[in-house]
Amino acid sequence: MSPSTRTSPAGRPDPEQAVRTAVACGAPRHAAYPADVNVRATFDDTLPAAQQPTWPDQEALRAASAELGSLPPLVFAGECDILRERLADAAVGRAFVLQGGDCAEMFASATADNIRDRVKTILQMAAVLTYGASTPVVKLGRIAGQYAKPRSKNDETRGEVTLPAYRGDMVNDFAFTPEARTPDPQRLVRAYHTSAATLNLVRAFTTGGFADLRHVHEWNRGFVANSAYARYESMAAEIDRAMKFMLACGVDFESTPMSAVEFFASHEALLLDYERPLTRIDSRTGNPYAVSGHFVWVGERTRQLDGAHLDFVSRIHNPIGVKLGPNADPDEVLRMIEVLDPQRTPGRLTFITRMGAGLVRDRLPRLVEKVTAEGAQVVWVCDPMHGNTFESSTGYKTREFNTIVDEVEGFFEVHEQLGTVPGGVHVELTGNDVTECLGGSERIIDADLEKRYETACDPRLNHQQSLELAFLVAEMLAKRSAV
Ligand SMILES: O=C[C@H](O)[C@H](O)COP(=O)(O)O
Ligand SMILES: C=C(OP(=O)(O)O)C(=O)O
Numbered sequence: 001m002s003p004s005t006r007t008s009p010a011g012r013p014d015p016e017q018a019v020r021t022a023v024a025c026g027a028p029r030h031a032a033y034p035a036d037v038n039v040r041a042t043f044d045d046t047l048p049a050a051q052q053p054t055w056p057d058q059e060a061l062r063a064a065s066a067e068l069g070s071l072p073p074l075v076f077a078g079e080c081d082i083l084r085e086r087l088a089d090a091a092v093g094r095a096f097v098l099q100g101g102d103c104a105e106m107f108a109s110a111t112a113d114n115i116r117d118r119v120k121t122i123l124q125m126a127a128v129l130t131y132g133a134s135t136p137v138v139k140l141g142r143i144a145g146q147y148a149k150p151r152s153k154n155d156e157t158r159g160e161v162t163l164p165a166y167r168g169d170m171v172n173d174f175a176f177t178p179e180a181r182t183p184d185p186q187r188l189v190r191a192y193h194t195s196a197a198t199l200n201l202v203r204a205f206t207t208g209g210f211a212d213l214r215h216v217h218e219w220n221r222g223f224v225a226n227s228a229y230a231r232y233e234s235m236a237a238e239i240d241r242a243m244k245f246m247l248a249c250g251v252d253f254e255s256t257p258m259s260a261v262e263f264f265a266s267h268e269a270l271l272l273d274y275e276r277p278l279t280r281i282d283s284r285t286g287n288p289y290a291v292s293g294h295f296v297w298v299g300e301r302t303r304q305l306d307g308a309h310l311d312f313v314s315r316i317h318n319p320i321g322v323k324l325g326p327n328a329d330p331d332e333v334l335r336m337i338e339v340l341d342p343q344r345t346p347g348r349l350t351f352i353t354r355m356g357a358g359l360v361r362d363r364l365p366r367l368v369e370k371v372t373a374e375g376a377q378v379v380w381v382c383d384p385m386h387g388n389t390f391e392s393s394t395g396y397k398t399r400e401f402n403t404i405v406d407e408v409e410g411f412f413e414v415h416e417q418l419g420t421v422p423g424g425v426h427v428e429l430t431g432n433d434v435t436e437c438l439g440g441s442e443r444i445i446d447a448d449l450e451k452r453y454e455t456a457c458d459p460r461l462n463h464q465q466s467l468e469l470a471f472l473v474a475e476m477l478a479k480r481s482a483v
């Protein structure tokens with residue numbers, strides 16, 4: 001029997017063998033996947049993968065992986081292609097990206113109210129940013145898949161007790177008991193189903209009338225009606241006039257994009273035991289896509305050039321991101337571009353920089369200069385959260401609102417000086433009135449943090465702080481488009 005016709009024990013053509021044969025015959029890597037093959041077979045399992053859990057039960061892991069491999073995709077490859085086109089616009093300043101949501105989603109928090117309030121917050125921010133930027137805003141949730149966390153320590157100690165660190169609901173439970181902290185592969189399957197339910201509701205909210213710009217604008221007027229936010233009243237009034245102008249011109253507010261908006265799902269592609277079985281061949285093109293979300297990114301702790309995460313995202317055709325911290329080496333970043341975007345496909349690659357407010361003006365320019373000189377047209381997105389985390393005097397992991405704003409300002413200044421495009425912002429936020437980040441016009445102080453500190457990992461901007469940030473970023477954008 002020739003290798004290409006060898007059959008699996010079930011009597012069907014052996015897909016893994018077909019892939020091996022195609023690769024051996026010199027087929028390019030992406031063309032090597034026959035259309036009905038689960039591409040898992042082709043990932044390089046020998047590469048080091050940082051930040052993976054130690055699953056105690058390998059048999060249970062195999063079962064969970066097989067189950068994930070048989071479940072339908074959460075997103076359609078065609079939607080990922082549309083997002084890539086939107087991101088291509090953001091790379092050249094014809095759109096602006098707003099990426100936001102929880103640091104760590106939790107199964108128990110995937111309720112209708114929580115999902116609605118998060119979507120509502122993002123829609124409100126997007127409306128303000130659209131006005132400031134005078135361009136469409138690409139709405140990208142950290143949602144429906146953000147269930148795995150990299151950690152700086154493997155263990156957590158409380159008093160005399162040391163247990164494995166919480167690594168996200170996809171891996172273990174936040175409760176501090178040995179049972180809860182033991183990684184359980186069935187959680188991978190639960191993450192899939194919770195993501196499916198979340199995405200279903202997100203799609204309903206964003207296409208079923210909830211996102212009508214007239215409602216969104218009314219919510220924003222409610223926000224500025226609070227005297228704490230009076231300084232944003234003039235921009236809200238300008239938007240009001242613009243809305244009335246559109247109405248007078250006969251703009252149909254029932255139609256797309258005034259009422260049904262595009263909303264995309266993203267998360268960190270951290271857990272390869274989740275991402276690999278959820279990678280599928282697009283029947284239209286024969287190309288592999290991660291179908292766990294429209295956009296996935298590789299985090300600061302897992303972006304090693306010879307590591308399994310960059311290898312994974314190099315093989316999928318989704319638009320992808322890589323986080324870059326203050327120690328990112330410009331030459332390393334150029335090599336990343338070669339691996340991840342060899343064809344220089346517009347919208348394919350986003351760099352999400354998280355330098356810290358104190359370093360952004362010093363460290364970002366050399367990266368942007370080198371990448372630009374190379375001719376790569378990436379999207380530059382500012383994550384002003386992850387470089388600005390510290391422990392409060394009361395022992396909470398927190399961030400200061402003004403420092404977050406300062407990093408975004410630094411990001412805009414750098415791009416202004418270099419004549420390059422600030423393509424978007426990436427924030428950890430919730431629609432709830434939590435007290436996790438300090439400051440903002442509500443003046444949250446250290447002593448407030450204990451009142452509603454609900455995050456399972458990093459501190460999020462609450463609803464009001466998120467809107468306030470949107471108004472401030474809109475002002476920065478408006479200043480830019482005015483010159
Ligand atoms: O977003 C995630 C955190 O920054 C990351 O998980 C590290 O957090 P840790 O230092 O609490 O482990
Ligand atoms: C872990 C995260 O970020 P980073 O990889 O930038 O630290 C995150 O986005 O939650």
Ligand SMILES: [Mn+2]
Nearest residue numbers: 103428457458
């Ligand atoms: Mn985080």
